[in-house]
Amino acid sequence: MATFFLVIIYLAFISLGLPDSLLGVSWSLMQLDFDTPLETAGVLFMTIAGGTIVSSFISGAVLKKFGTGMVTFVSCLMTAGALLGFYIAPTIIWLFIFAIPLGLGAGAVDTGLNNYVATHYKAHHMSWLHCFWGVGATLGPIIMAHFISTQESWRSGYLAIAGLQLTLVIILLFTLPLWKKVGDNSNSNVNREEETLNSPLDKEEAANNRSWKIRGMKLALLSFLFYCGAEATVGLWGSSYLVTIKNISIDTAAKWVSLYYAGITIGRFITGFITLKMSNRKLIRMGQIVALVGAILLLLPFPEIWSLAGFIMVGLGLAPIFPCMLHETPTRFGKQHAQTIMGYQMAVAYTGSTFLPPLLGFMATHSTIGIFPYMIAGFIIMMLWGTERLNFVLNKRNVKESVSKVI
Numbered sequence: 001m002a003t004f005f006l007v008i009i010y011l012a013f014i015s016l017g018l019p020d021s022l023l024g025v026s027w028s029l030m031q032l033d034f035d036t037p038l039e040t041a042g043v044l045f046m047t048i049a050g051g052t053i054v055s056s057f058i059s060g061a062v063l064k065k066f067g068t069g070m071v072t073f074v075s076c077l078m079t080a081g082a083l084l085g086f087y088i089a090p091t092i093i094w095l096f097i098f099a100i101p102l103g104l105g106a107g108a109v110d111t112g113l114n115n116y117v118a119t120h121y122k123a124h125h126m127s128w129l130h131c132f133w134g135v136g137a138t139l140g141p142i143i144m145a146h147f148i149s150t151q152e153s154w155r156s157g158y159l160a161i162a163g164l165q166l167t168l169v170i171i172l173l174f175t176l177p178l179w180k181k182v183g184d185n186s187n188s189n190v191n192r193e194e195e196t197l198n199s200p201l202d203k204e205e206a207a208n209n210r211s212w213k214i215r216g217m218k219l220a221l222l223s224f225l226f227y228c229g230a231e232a233t234v235g236l237w238g239s240s241y242l243v244t245i246k247n248i249s250i251d252t253a254a255k256w257v258s259l260y261y262a263g264i265t266i267g268r269f270i271t272g273f274i275t276l277k278m279s280n281r282k283l284i285r286m287g288q289i290v291a292l293v294g295a296i297l298l299l300l301p302f303p304e305i306w307s308l309a310g311f312i313m314v315g316l317g318l319a320p321i322f323p324c325m326l327h328e329t330p331t332r333f334g335k336q337h338a339q340t341i342m343g344y345q346m347a348v349a350y351t352g353s354t355f356l357p358p359l360l361g362f363m364a365t366h367s368t369i370g371i372f373p374y375m376i377a378g379f380i381i382m383m384l385w386g387t388e389r390l391n392f393v394l395n396k397r398n399v400k401e402s403v404s405k406v407i
Contacts, residue, residue, distance in 0.1 A: 005178055005179075020106075020137050021137045023045060024235050027041040039361040042359070044096060052104070053350045068112045069179030077105075079109075084158075086155075127323055130323055134265025138264075145251045215397065216390045227318070227383050230291070233356055233357045238260060240369050259311060264315045275324075281391060288317065290313055294311065
């Protein structure tokens with residue numbers, strides 16, 4: 001039963017990823033229909049992400065009161081309704097209205113399912129969970145590209161995704177009684193490998209409950225900020241860049257962006273096996289370098305195929321970074337502060353995905369969307385600097401502790 005139920009959770013995470021990539025690939029047509037400037041997509045994206053931030057902050061109390069199953073059901077119902085709202089929206093104002101429940105629903109599902117899997121299933125399932133988000137984010141642009149190429153309609157794409165969401169809502173409705181039953185019978189994660197980590201900071205910071213004072217924490221937050229900024233910016237503006245600068249058709253650009261998300265998905269699936277042989281630090285560094293090379297390919301005046309390779313490389317490079325940085329949290333900062341700092345990291349991550357993509361839209365409106373690859377490369381460089389500087393701080397701490405032990 002636990003395995004069957006895990007499949008349902010994976011399906012829910014696929015549905016979480018489906019809407020995330022729709023706005024970016026459909027905006028070229030939506031902009032024409034609503035006669036709005038390019039930067040409006042950034043503000044709309046920020047509205048959705050703002051709802052996600054709010055629901056993430058309050059989800060703890062809501063989950064405690066209503067349970068993960070009910071919150072997931074209601075949240076998916078909200079997102080399905082919001083997507084239907086996008087389908088029927090007569091003006092741009094209505095898009096902003098429906099963006100609010102879309103963001104609120106997504107944030108609650110994300111937090112609730114992550115917490116449920118972490119509590120009731122073994123650690124490696126968390127990696128596959130984020131992989132299935134990539135499956136949804138990859139399918140979204142493919143579905144939208146189909147309707148754009150066959151019907152020249154972005155609305156039909158939103159209607160199709162809403163239908164898929166409603167199907168999941170029906171499944172969740174019939175499985176509501178199983179959530180508590182499976183949770184009670186599942187193996188708890190109290191003995192997972194993260195609990196065995198014994199960071200030297202456990203003793204160093206035992207008397208200090210102010211996590212903000214832990215050395216290196218702000219560098220970690222900086223890395224999360226620019227990681228999510230880079231990932232969301234590529235998804236939102238990649239299609240517009242390809243259509244405007246590379247003169248690629250809208251449906252082809254949508255398919256290329258789907259390959260970017262496919263790179264993230266496949267990369268995370270493979271990362272689950274590589275972690276058995278390679279440390280998180282090395283995977284994070286390698287991913288950042290690969291993503292940076294992909295961004296450089298996008299800005300160079302090479303033929304179209306190189307741009308496609310650039311998008312795929314950026315996706316593959318970004319794939320291991322987020323889950324590996326999350327997994328490193330107890331090792332970096334100690335078990336005592338890991339939960340608190342994890343919350344800070346997720347909040348800053350959502351902040352990056354909320355404000356950095358609109359920043360590019362604002363700058364592109366007053367210059368050109370051609371700045372897209374330069375901004376992506378800049379975000380990746382800042383993320384790389386933050387993680388390498390953090391590694392330096394942690395290595396220095398470890399050397400200091402080793403010397404003190406010898407003395």
